[in-house]
Structures are given as C-alpha cells and as structure tokens.
Amino acid sequence: MAVIAVVGAPGAPGATTTALALLLAWPLQPGRRILLVECDPDGGAVLAGALEGRVEAVYGLRNLAVADRRGLLAQALWEQLIDISPDGNAERLLLPGLTDPVQAPGLAYTWEPLVEVLRGLEPQGYDVILDLGRSGASGTSAVLARRADVVAATVRTTLRGLSAVRPRLAALAEDLATAGTGSDALGLLLITEGPYSGAEVSRELGLPVLGTLPHAQRTARVLSDGGDVTDRRFIRSELMRTARSAADEIQLTVRRRRQRLAPAQAQPAQLTATPPAPAPGPAVPAAAGYDYAHPGPVGPVGPTQPAAPSGPSYQYQPQPQPQHQPQQQPQPQHQQPQQQPYGPVPPVITTGPVAPLAGLAPQPAAPAPFPGHGAPPHPGADAAAQPYPNAHPGPQPYPNAQAYPGQQPSPAAQPHHHEPVDGEVLRAR
Numbered sequence: 001m002a003v004i005a006v007v008g009a010p011g012a013p014g015a016t017t018t019a020l021a022l023l024l025a026w027p028l029q030p031g032r033r034i035l036l037v038e039c040d041p042d043g044g045a046v047l048a049g050a051l052e053g054r055v056e057a058v059y060g061l062r063n064l065a066v067a068d069r070r071g072l073l074a075q076a077l078w079e080q081l082i083d084i085s086p087d088g089n090a091e092r093l094l095l096p097g098l099t100d101p102v103q104a105p106g107l108a109y110t111w112e113p114l115v116e117v118l119r120g121l122e123p124q125g126y127d128v129i130l131d132l133g134r135s136g137a138s139g140t141s142a143v144l145a146r147r148a149d150v151v152a153a154t155v156r157t158t159l160r161g162l163s164a165v166r167p168r169l170a171a172l173a174e175d176l177a178t179a180g181t182g183s184d185a186l187g188l189l190l191i192t193e194g195p196y197s198g199a200e201v202s203r204e205l206g207l208p209v210l211g212t213l214p215h216a217q218r219t220a221r222v223l224s225d226g227g228d229v230t231d232r233r234f235i236r237s238e239l240m241r242t243a244r245s246a247a248d249e250i251q252l253t254v255r256r257r258r259q260r261l262a263p264a265q266a267q268p269a270q271l272t273a274t275p276p277a278p279a280p281g282p283a284v285p286a287a288a289g290y291d292y293a294h295p296g297p298v299g300p301v302g303p304t305q306p307a308a309p310s311g312p313s314y315q316y317q318p319q320p321q322p323q324h325q326p327q328q329q330p331q332p333q334h335q336q337p338q339q340q341p342y343g344p345v346p347p348v349i350t351t352g353p354v355a356p357l358a359g360l361a362p363q364p365a366a367p368a369p370f371p372g373h374g375a376p377p378h379p380g381a382d383a384a385a386q387p388y389p390n391a392h393p394g395p396q397p398y399p400n401a402q403a404y405p406g407q408q409p410s411p412a413a414q415p416h417h418h419e420p421v422d423g424e425v426l427r428a429r
Contacts, residue, residue: 002254003119005130005148006189007137007172009165013154016045018189018213018243019131020223023084023092025243027251032125035081037061037095037118039111039144040133041104044097045224052226055082060096062103068110074117086230097131108140115147137172145172146180149254152187152210152246157201158194169205185257189246191215210253211246214238 006022008015016038023036038044038061047057059080067076077095085092098104107114118128130136130144137145145151151172155165169186177183187210190198198209219239222229234240 002122002149002251003115003128003130003147004250004254005132005137005145005151007132007145007151007153008134009153009155009161009168010134011156011161011164013156013161013165014191014220014224015133015154016040016049016131017220017223018152018154018191019129020046020050021213021239021243022129022247022250023094024086024223024229025240026092026127026129026247027244028091032127033091033093034127034129035093035095035118035121036129036131038097038131039136039141040097040131041107041135041139041141042101042133043099046094047096049224050222050226051082051084055096057096057099060099061107062098064114065103065106065110068113073110073113074120077117104141111141112143115144119147137175142175142179146176149181149185149257150187150210150250151176151185152189152250153207154189154191155201155205156191156193156215157196157198159196161191161194162196162201162204166205169207173207181257181261187250187253189213208253210249211242213242213246 004022006015006019019036023034026034028034036046038046044060047053047055047060059082061080063080064073064076067073080095082094082096083090083092084094098107115130118130121128130148132141132144135141137151153165153169153172155161173183173186176185187208188198188201188205189210190201190212191214192212193215198212202209216237216239219234219237221227222234228234
C-alpha cells in the first residue's frame with residue numbers, strides 16, 4: 001500500500017522499537033505482506049536485539065551496495081530478507097541494517113535506487129516500513145524520507161525530548177516541502193513519558209499526531225532486547241493495541257494524501273488524450289509522415305503559405321521531374337534482448353520463523369548447451385567419415401607386381417598373416 005518512514009531524534013526516542021511494533025501490529029489483508037528495512041546509517045539493532053543473535057550477520061543492507069554496482073539490486077534484495085513472522089508464514093519480513101557505521105558511505109549511491117525498488121513492490125502486495133533512526137533523514141539517505149508516503153517522527157513528551165526534536169522537525173518539514181512530496185507527509189508518534197498531552201505537542205510543533213504509544217518499559221523490552229512475541233499478554237498489551245491504532249491512522253493518512261495528489265498526477269495525462277475521430281468526408285491522399293498505426297485527421301504538411309493577393313493571377317504549373325530514389329541496402333536486424341520487468345516477482349514462500357529467505361530470488365534459466373555437448377550432430381558430420389558410393393578406392397598394389405632387383409617389397413604389398421601361437425592370436429601393436 002505505502003512506504004512509511006520512521007525517524008528519531010536525540011535522546012533515544014525509540015524509533016526502532018516503534019518500527020518493530022508497527023511491523024507486528026500492521027493489519028494485513030489476505031495475500032499481502034509487510035517489510036521492515038533498517039536504513040539507519042548508525043547501524044541496525046534488530047539482529048542483536050529482538051532476534052537475540054539467532055541469525056548470523058551475513059544478511060543485510062551492506063550486501064546490496066555490491067549488488068547495486070553489478071546491476072543486480074532488485075534480484076539480491078530477496079536473498080537478504082529474514083522471516084520474523086510469529087506464525088512463520090513469511091508475512092512480516094526484515095531486511096537487517098548495517099553492522100558497522102563505516103559501511104554507510106558505501107551506500108551513498110544505493111539509497112535512491114533502493115527506494116525505487118521498494119516502491120515498486122506495492123503492486124506485488126507489499127507495504128514497506130523504513131527505520132531511518134536518528135540520522136537517516138538527512139545526508140545522502142535523505143531521499144528515503146523524500147520518497148516516502150508518510151514520515152512518522154517518534155517524540156517523547158518530555159521537555160528534553162521536545163526541545164531536542166523541534167529544530168530537526170523544522171528542517172525536515174522544509175526539506176519535504178522543497179524536495180519531497182510535501183510537508184503534510186510529516187506526522188508525530190508520541191511516547192507518553194512526560195506531562196505534555198498530544199494536543200499541546202501538536203500545537204507547539206505544528207504537526208498532526210499519528211499515534212500515541214505508552215511508555216511501557218517491560219513490553220518495549222521484548223522488542224528491543226528479545227522475548228516471546230507470541231505471548232498473549234504481549235499481544236494484548238497496551239503498547240501493541242496503540243500500535244495497531246497508529247497503523248490504522250497512518251494508512252488513513254496515506255489514502256488522504258494520495259487522493260489530494262491524484263489530480264496533480266493525472267493532469268499531464270489529459271494532455272495526451274486521444275483526439276476524437278474526424279467526421280466522414282472525401283478521401284484525403286496520404287501525406288508524408290502520416291502515422292498509419294494511429295489514424296486521425298491529416299493536417300497541412302509544411303509551413304502555411306500566405307494568402308494570394310486579389311486580382312488576376314497566373315499560375316505556373318511546373319513539369320513533373322523524375323524522382324530517383326536511391327536503392328536502400330537491407331540493414332541487418334539485431335534482435336534486442338528482452339528487458340526484465342522492474343522488480344522481481346517473488347514465488348510462493350514456505351519457510352519457518354526467523355529464517356533467511358534466500359529462496360525468494362528468481363532462478364535464471366539454464367544456459368543453452370555448448371556445440372558438441374548435447375547438440376544435434378551436423379547433417380554432414382557422418383557423411384565426411386564414410387566414402388562415397390562411386391569413389392575411387394585409391395592406389396592399390398598390382399596383383400603380379402614384382403620387385404626390382406635389390407628392392408624390398410613394400411609393406412602394403414606384403415600380406416599379413418596372423419597365425420596362432422600356442423592357441424592365442426597375436427595382438428596388434
């Protein structure tokens with residue numbers, strides 16, 4: 001349905017914990033999936049936190065930088081996903097983040113093609129949540145927030161949290177207004193730790209509140225440091241109930257923004273509408289440059305001539321000159337390779353919980369056999385080895401040829417006799 005970006009601020013507001021809560025509470029229709037991508041340049045925290053180190057740090061975002069340089073970003077994406085669904089049905093997936101902040105500069109030219117690939121997953125039934133952390137909405141990774149449908153900023157309702165987030169939200173709103181889809185994409189996810197209410201925070205910061213999450217340390221520790229997410233007490237906790245309400249509000253915001261932006265996106269399409277068919281009339285001779293594939297009214301060819309002055313006029317009729325058309329040589333036609341669609345279509349996934357989804361990558365077709373290995377033989381291959389029916393047998397020794405005096409008979413003229421020696425036949429050397 002959409003691409004949601006979750007950003008944080010100084011003071012540890014809990015952006016990754018909030019993103020994980022949205023991942024597990026996101027409402028999914030049959031056949032749809034949701035993907036969480038850790039895009040924090042400071043490094044990911046889910047592998048060592050919520051997954052408690054049960055998956056090795058060989059999968060993740062750092063492998064996509066190498067794949068992007070090879071032109072295999074869309075295919076390599078499916079090899080890095082991990083299933084963290086409680087039921088193991090691969091409906092809630094994770095793309096782990098960086099393992100070291102020094103790897104972030106290597107992704108400077110990968111962020112933009114990555115977000116385009118992620119946006120292309122929507123027709124395939126995927127929603128995407130981007131965990132940008134504290135610094136992911138600025139610098140080279142700012143394109144992630146600019147291309148997102150909704151940007152949700154996690155803010156603690158304390159004086160320290162509000163004072164730290166105010167300048168960052170002002171800069172982010174200005175950036176979205178100038179380079180993104182609009183400042184109305186920015187909203188607040190409040191962590192009710194302090195004494196300020198949602199209405200007061202919204203009025204002071206000038207941004208709408210998308211959701212309010214409780215400051216429940218015990219429940220949040222399951223998402224930050226690991227625990228049983230299938231426990232009924234965790235599922236029915238206040239944190240997960242408010243996360244489901246926030247997910248519903250975010251989806252509603254996405255629909256409202258798309259309805260507002262739909263007329264602006266459909267306006268260029270009105271300029272290329274098909275013109276109405278002309279009324280039937282006398283036949284018009286074909287003009288040069290006329291498009292036969294799309295018939296329509298034929299207009300004047302060439303510049304319009306000015307009107308002739310009134311009075312007697314003498315028309316000059318030139319004699320038709322023979323036209324010599326150069327004979328065109330047939331050009332060899334080079335068959336262009338068929339381009340693959342943007343973004344792979346993943347097959348059906350059958351995997352267990354917390355398992356890498358390397359089987360999502362589409363398998364390439366088997367290469368054609370090399371000549372001589374499984375290929376059909378050439379029609380004249382065997383004929384070259386067999387003599388022709390009327391071919392001359394070649395030089396043969398005369399039957400009664402006698403050797404000259406002092407000349408030894410040639411080996412070809414001497415008959416070969418194989419006589420048994422002690423019941424055995426001599427073998428050919």
